[in-house]
Amino acid sequence: MAKELITRDQVREEDTWNLKDMYVNVAAWEDDLKYIQQQMVELEKFEGKVCESAENLLMVLDISAAASEKFELAFNYAERLFDQDQGNTEHQAMSQRMFGMYAQFSAATAFISPEILACPVDKIEKYFVEKPELELYRIQIKEIQRLKEHTLSSEMEKVVAMTQEMGNTPTEVYSAFKNVDMTFPSIKDENGEDVVITDGRFVPLLMSADRRVRQDAFREYYGVYKQFLNTMAAIYNGEVKQHIFYSKIRKYESNLKAAVDENNVSPQVYENLVNTVNANLDKLHAYVSLRKKCLGVDELHMYDIYTPMIADVAKPIKYEEAQKTICEALAVLGEDYVELLKEGFANRWIDVYENKGKRGGAYSATAYGVHPYMLLNYNDTFDDMFTTAHEMGHSMHSYYSNKTQPYIYSNYKIFVAEVASTCNEILLLEYLLKNCTDKKEKAYLLNHYLDSFKGTVFRQTQFAEFEKITNEMVESGENLNSENLCNLYKEINERYYGTDMISDEEIAYEWARIPHFYYNFYVYQYATSFCAAVAIADMILKEGEPAVARYKKFLSSGCTDAPVELLKIAGVDLTTPAPIEAALAKMGEIVKELESLV
Known part of the structure; x- marks a missing residue:
């Protein structure tokens, strides 16, 4: 008989994520959907009047932020339920409903950016003086103004927002x-x-x-x-x-x-x-x-x-063993970091094993005000341990950012999203290499290091090149x-x-x-992030606490600046080819080291 996958109801509760930390039940989720709908109605009253006064501008931004925060939580709840068993028709319907509401919410807020852009900069500056509470939104307003050339009229923004549900059909x-x-x-x-x-x-x-x-x-x-x-x-x-x-x-x-x-x-x-x-x-x-x-x-x-x-050399690594090793390897990031790791492992942040209908792969997802959630499909392999460390890096990045920043600046840009996850992987690998005494085991670890370069820098750039060319083909x-x-x-x-x-x-x-x-030109960021992570891990291992402090400041920065600028806080400048060249030079050295062992 073939080894069939277990169904969702056969999975042990302790191996599943606890979605009740978001909502105690679907009824509570429904209550938030009603709140979001009410806020969309409230926003309608301000259309055409966003910049009539400092008070209007503040109220619109406050309402939009509060509704957006609730929407993110509700969306995450529906998607986590859907991903744990995509054959569950009730959860399919909840997911589809949230994508439908996303289009509605985008349409309901579509007038805000165009109206802010239509308002003279000096007038908005006066509003900052009149209403000091507006200072919270200064970076957000600056980002809106940055995209002025690519922002449409209020009416056109609504039309574009209305197409988003349809546009999600291929995915x-x-x-x-x-x-x-x-x-x-x-x-x-x-x-x-x-x-x-x-x-x-x-x-x-x-x-x-x-x-x-x-x-x-x-x-x-x-x-x-x-x-x-x-x-x-x-x-x-x-x-x-x-x-x-x-x-x-x-x-x-x-x-x-x-x-x-x-x-x-x-x-x-x-x-x-x-x-x-x-x-x-x-x-x-x-x-x-x-x-x-x-x-x-x-x-x-x-x-x-x-x-x-x-x-x-490869041997099965049970999930419990992987947790222990990850905590030991990442001790270089401080006690607070390790305690958070242990909290995540112990308190059901993670959906661990594969079941029938469960989404493949692995990810970390977070809504503001609640801990991160991780999806794994753990299969007791060496790579699965690294995947766990990787996704925990995402989770820690989200945790530090959410803890430090207000909601509107908590979501870091995708460009830096893979840095913390990859840094965790590299620190884990360096820990294993440092504590390895067996020549064959060391060769195995170096092989894994090379596989990481192959899979994350070369393979993802290969994907990026394919995506770039296919887009150019359609554009032509x-x-x-x-x-x-x-x-x-x-x-x-x-x-x-x-x-x-x-x-x-x-x-x-x-x-x-x-x-x-x-994911629309996402994969290149795995490669740039890997190269950045190689540099950051190297600084952490060589400098210790000063580098850790810089790194945690970066983790806590959310989207308070352009992502390339935020990486400079951690000591990496991706505006030059230097980090990529240095990472690939390191790969060349590892190839030679492994050759000498075999």
């Missing part, structure tokens, strides 16, 4: 199709037992020491995607087109520029990453050659990319289809991994399984 279709409707076959595991392939099990199967298992998993998994490539291409084409629609209507030269500008980042940072990584592909090629040598194969295939290069009038998407993806894959890697036919379909292509 919803992709998620439902991939997480609920798609089913995968079973294969024989290392022990000859049937195991059903799932998204959560796919990479662990590719990490198997048994090459037959890896090959079977790879071919069977992508064989399912091959059946639906035309559908997947149509969905992705729709996703790209809707983002391009929004970028054009806001008068941006490209969707790339629109996407990065939302986080107050220059597109040059994106281009700089792609160009610098492409100039350093020799580091990835050296890694691939070393992998081929370590595995002792005549041909290295894409299904060989996840299995450890150093055999017979070309439609995306399964053929050109597969050809493009395979060409980029061959260039990145070099001549020592066989780019199997199936890898051309990989684009169809990557959910981050529905």
Whole structure:
């Protein structure tokens, strides 16, 4: 019999997140939805009058902030319920309802920014004097004014807001199709037992020491995607087109520029990453050659990319052991940090294990006024321990930011979102390396370090390049289809991994399984953040408390400045290629160190 996933009602309560910390029941959630609706009605009274007086401006911003805070909480509650079992129709309906309300809320608040922009700057400055309470909103108003060129009239902003629910359709279709409707076959595991392939099990199967298992998993998994490539291409084409629609209507030269500008980042940072990584592909090629040598194969295939290069060292890591190791490794960040980690582990911030219908992957999500929530699909692997540390980094960033900043400045920009998570991973790895005495185990850890560079810098930049080109294709009038998407993806894959890697036919379909292509130019930030995290971790380990203090100040800063400027607080300047070049140089050194051990 194949190993079937357990259903949600079979999961132990202690292994689930406690959503009652947000709402005691659905009735309490409904009460907040009524409050939000009431505040939207209240806001209507101010349309056309936002800047008539300092008092009006303050009231509008106060009402909007209070309603937005409630909305974020209500949205998080519905999405966490939905993600724990996406086959639950009641929770599906709650999620859809929140996306519908999001469009309503966006429309109800759409007049605010245009009216602030229409108000002379000197008039608003006088309002700051008349109503000192307005000082709370100075940074927010400054950010609105920064986007003046791309903000539409009040009426047009309403129309755009009304399209958002419709615009989310490609993402919803992709998620439902991939997480609920798609089913995968079973294969024989290392022990000859049937195991059903799932998204959560796919990479662990590719990490198997048994090459037959890896090959079977790879071919069977992508064989399912091959059946639906035309559908997947149509969905992705729709996703790209809707983002391009929004970028054009806001008068941006490209969707790339629109996407990065939302986080107050220059597109040059994106281009700089792609160009610098492409100039350093020799580091990835050296890694691939070393992998081929370590595995002792005549041909290295894409299904060989996840299995450890150093055999017979990997061992199962139970969740409890992972918690203990993570706390020990991150002790360099101070007692307060470790106590927070322990609180999160003990008090059900985390939904730990995979169940039928549960969203794949892992994430951390936070609503203001409540602790962070983490979704895992823990499978007792070495990588799962690192994923746990990674998501805890997100959670700690959110916790420090929420604790320090008022609601309106608590949500840090996506550009810096991966720094804390990756810094946790690097500190964990450096801790394990420092405390390792076995030569083979050290080689295994160095292999993991290299895999992190491969997966986070090179792989994410590979995705970023694919996303950039596909957007440019649509912007130039070309439609995306399964053929050109597969050809493009395979060409980029061959260039990145070099001549020592066989780019199997199936890898051309990989684009169809990557959910981050529905996040609109998100993935490049994994790579920039990894490079920043390498630098920050290095400073923490070398300098100690002064670097920790700078780092915690960065974690506590929310969105009080442009993200590139906030990173400078922690000692990293991503306006130059230096952090990327330094990180890739470190990778080159690790390749040589591992070569000397094997």
